[in-house]
Amino acid sequence: MKFLTDINAVSFNFRKSILSFSLLPKPISFSSSPPEPPPSGDSVVSAAVSILKHHRSKSRWSHLRSLITTAKYNRLTPSQFSEISLQLRNNPHLVLRFFHFTLHHSLSSHSLFSYATVIHILSRSRLKYHALNVIKSAVCAFSEPQQETPIAILDALIKTYRICDSAPFVFDLLVKACLESKKIDLAIEIHAILKSKNVLLRTSTCNSLIELVSKSSGCFAGYDLYREIFYVDVENIAGNGKCGKGVFPSANTLNVVMIGFYREGLVDKVEELWGEFLRVGCEPNIYSFNVLMAAYCDDERMEDAMRVWEEMKDKGLNHDAVAYNTVIGGFCRVGDVGRAEEIYREMVMNGAESTCITFEHLINGYCKVGDLDSAMMVYKDMCRKKFSPESSTVNVIIRLLCEKNEISAATEFWRTAVKKHGAVMEEENYGNLIRGLCEEGKMEEALNLQAEMVVKGFEPNSEIYGAFIDGYVEQGNETIASKLRKEMLCKQMS
Incomplete structure (x- = not known):
């Protein structure tokens, strides 16, 4: 299966769903310092x-360090750091440098709330990469065996959201950080907490x-989560695209669920998901058609595959290389190499770029029907185009x-393939070549x-031992043949 997931975001009025957290039920409670301390x-x-605002860049850091180290406690408190950062919020790069400066020189006793301030300031300026890195840094800095740090970070982000005038996708970044570190259960928990507060993650994040x-x-676990996140009640479709407790999925959402079923060979479930496109009023894209085909x-239902192929044409979708x-x-899988060649010629005529996979399919097809000459011709064409075949091919x-008793040619081909492509021979073919030799x-x-x-x-x-024994017997070398028989018997008894 050679598919890559192409997940695109579906835009919706996310900011409107960020309600006043103080009015929401079930507030998250964590034992921590107050999120919004009064100005000191x-x-x-x-x-x-x-x-930071007025000194030149060369002198500001030495002056700043001197100021902090001569202050009362020789370090900034988290509250002081946050106050300074908020007054610099319109210069997020400076805030980030200030943050790293305090970390490097241990000039602030940071808390989750001071980290949250930096994350919000970076997010509101669309510096997603830097915001994500600070989130990951917070997870490492406050990680404890008995503490679910991402949930604590969520609490800090929620409580500092309004005062930092943040951007909604800051919560998507937190979920992304969990996903990148494979903390899937925590990502699901964060989604559930946010959903209870009417805060919806972006479709691409979901x-x-x-x-x-x-x-x-x-x-099936992926499908259950899809149903939970994208609850759709077709009978009560709202004009703004929202319905029930969720939002409509995108084509890429359904593609993700389809590819999950496809990987496990559940063709009936792939077909069922195809019907979901119509049910939720979502138009399938090229990737969707490719997964169904x-x-x-894979199920050798080529008539159904070509029906989908024609449907793509009818919808004005150009067939891509995939x-x-x-x-x-x-x-090629069903042995109809002639039809495969027709599609290949159409591919060339329409300007679609053939790939290594194209040639490997054709080679496998010709080998399947025993057409060695055509298989070797495609292989040579493949090498001319600088493609390197997989070891399986x-x-x-x-x-x-x-099979055609061309043992010398097979041996030479193998030696060349090792040098040119780094191919690895299968155990079965070692046996085939040894028996032939x-x-x-x-x-x-x-x-x-x-x-x-x-x-x-x-x-x-035992087959390889048998081949050697027969070979030595044929040469009249009964001594070696006898030794091999004893060696084979000992191996079988051990």
Whole structure:
């Protein structure tokens, strides 16, 4: 399966859903310092702001360090740090440098709330990459065995959201940080907490969450999460696109769920999800069609696959390289290489760029029907285009050469494939080549190949012993043949 998930965001009026947190039921409670301390009136704050705003970059940091170290406690409190940062919020890069400066020189006793201030300031300026890194830094800095740090960070972000005039996707960044560190259960918990407060994550974030759940816990777990997040009641569709307790999924949402079922070979479930597009009023994209076609091709239902192929044309969607490769592979799988060649010619004529996969499908197809000449011709064409075949494709060609008793050609092909492509031979083909060499009386060459086989971790079986015994008997060397029989018997008894 050669599919890449292309997840795009669906825009909606997220900011409107950020309600006044003080009015929301079920507030999150954590034992921590107050999120919005009253201004202290400390002269250190105003002096630090003045230095950061008005001093030249070369001198500001030495002046700032001198100011803080001569203050009452030699360090800024989290409240002081946050006050200074908020007064610099329109210069987020300066805030970030100030934050790293205090960390590097241990000039502030940071808390989750001072981290949250920095995260909000970066988020409101759309500095997502830097905000995400600060979130990850907070997870590391406040990680304790008995504490779910991302939930504590969520609490701090919620309580400081309004005073920092933040951007809604700050919560998406927190979920993304959880997903990147594979804390999937915490990401789901954060989504549930936010949803209880009428704060909705972006569709792209939900898609990523569903995708990871599908990969880690199975496609049905991913589907259940999809149903939970994107609750859709078709009978009560609201004019603003929202319905029930959720929002409508995007095409990419359904693609994520479809690909989960496709990976596990559940074609009927892929078809069921295809019907979901119509049910929720969502238009499938090229990726959607490609997944459905791939499911049919893998199930050798080429008639259904070509029906989807034609439907793409009817909708004005141009077939891309993935679509062509999918159908070519499907026809090769069922042995209809002629039809696969027709699709390949159409691919070339329409200007779609052929890939390594295109040639591998054709090679496998020709090998399947025993057409060695055509398979080798495609292989040579593939090499001319600087493509490197997978080891599995190399092994398919070797297997067919052995079946046609072209052992010398198979051996030479193998040596060339190792040098050019770094191919790795399968255990079965070691046996095929050794048997063929023994039948041709090339015992020394067979022994060298058997030694290479052992180095690769494959032990000789009774068939390989039998090939060597027969080869030595044919040469009249009964002494070695007798030794091999005893060695084979000892291995079988051990």
